[in-house]
Amino acid sequence: MARALRIIGLETIPNIKPGDDIADLIVKSCIQEGINIDDGDVIVVAQKIVSKAEGRILDINSLKPSDEALKLSEVTGKDARFIEAVLMESREVVKASPGHLITITRHGITCANAGIDRSNVSGLENIVTLLPINPDVSAEKIRRKIKVLTGRNVAVVISDTYGRPLRNGQINVAIGLSGINPFKDYRGMKDLAGYTLHIKNIALADEIASAAELVMGQAQEKIPVAIVKGLKIKIENNHTAEKLNMDKEKWLFK
Template identity: 45%
Template structure:
């Protein structure tokens, strides 16, 4: 499956992008604990005869990373705390599920009936700490946690695929989230390697020679959102998307944490 996105970018001292190409891998198996995601991606790319170039970005849904890293949790064994019990009565959720959320969180930010918004241990604000019950076997009371260190997971996959193809490959690991003031979930980046996640345009000039004061572009989140169009949220089974033609500054020191707004600057906390 392909998406070609036409785009003109008139930023100073950067190449103008006229198009990017998004390709969803079609032949990935259902990932099991212990399975090497990078090897499965290499197999799919090879079997589908897709060419790999320097600067390609591979977007990977966090769910297959979590599955490969065996981030499953049987919540039936959890002992809910007093906080979990109190929240369960306020939002009408299983206290054991709430305890799993609290275990993965730094603090509760907001809640209302059916919804618990927390600051995840990784730093971002997320509903239910990103804990998921969709697309996993529900015969037992099992949930799937986010990867423990998505940036490190992205680094290992980037290095493995880059070495195999002898190309400079970047990785983003994606999830979906809701947004203040907007309906609908969108893709965002929770882990990355070898990509400039946040493009700082402050100090540059616009078309009318005005200096940009606050403009920062969440490049990795934009690519994650575009990739989510192909990944889908139900039974599409396309958790990996190859992004070709996006020109950016590759930087091993830039990771997904650069996208997290500090609490002091966050108007919604």
């Protein structure tokens, strides 16, 4: 692993509209800001701009709440139309309690409100963004286009904010990726004392997403893309962020 990293936030990404080419905007911003894209860079992209570019924006006023949404609204205190949107994007409701609705999304991510969010969209309560239909495919498209535009072989991570069970506060995690193994697996290796490691399998993509969030921010920073340099990773194909999702059968707490 690297001894030192550089994380550079792009400050000139414009407000994203449906149909925008994220890769093209990243390359243009790098040129404008004098930042080189190099082989082995990891480009972290906020889920919100990917969703906007892909038109994953919804006016919940257009929805008619189902009976299930109405019942969950009574339990959670949330808008029944918002809950209907959550149900549309979910495989299963895991937990409903006052102020909280935890589901498993269509992607297999266990999170609050199926990842549906009102922040940094329009400022209106009724307009929300949905997660990309397939974040791994979204990351792959961005990575391939950057290769076409620059000739550089990079990895792409799509990040989103995530509330951690049994821990206060949120972090950013990888919900989509391309060109990078989501794990750094130490199992089978020996530690400094010669002990063979049996469990340690680091969620590398999540750690990259969290590190990038330190420069990207969550509110008025206007930095939806960060470039991580110096990781010395091997660019690899055929990996997905879905591997980071734990199967329900393996949950220790239910």
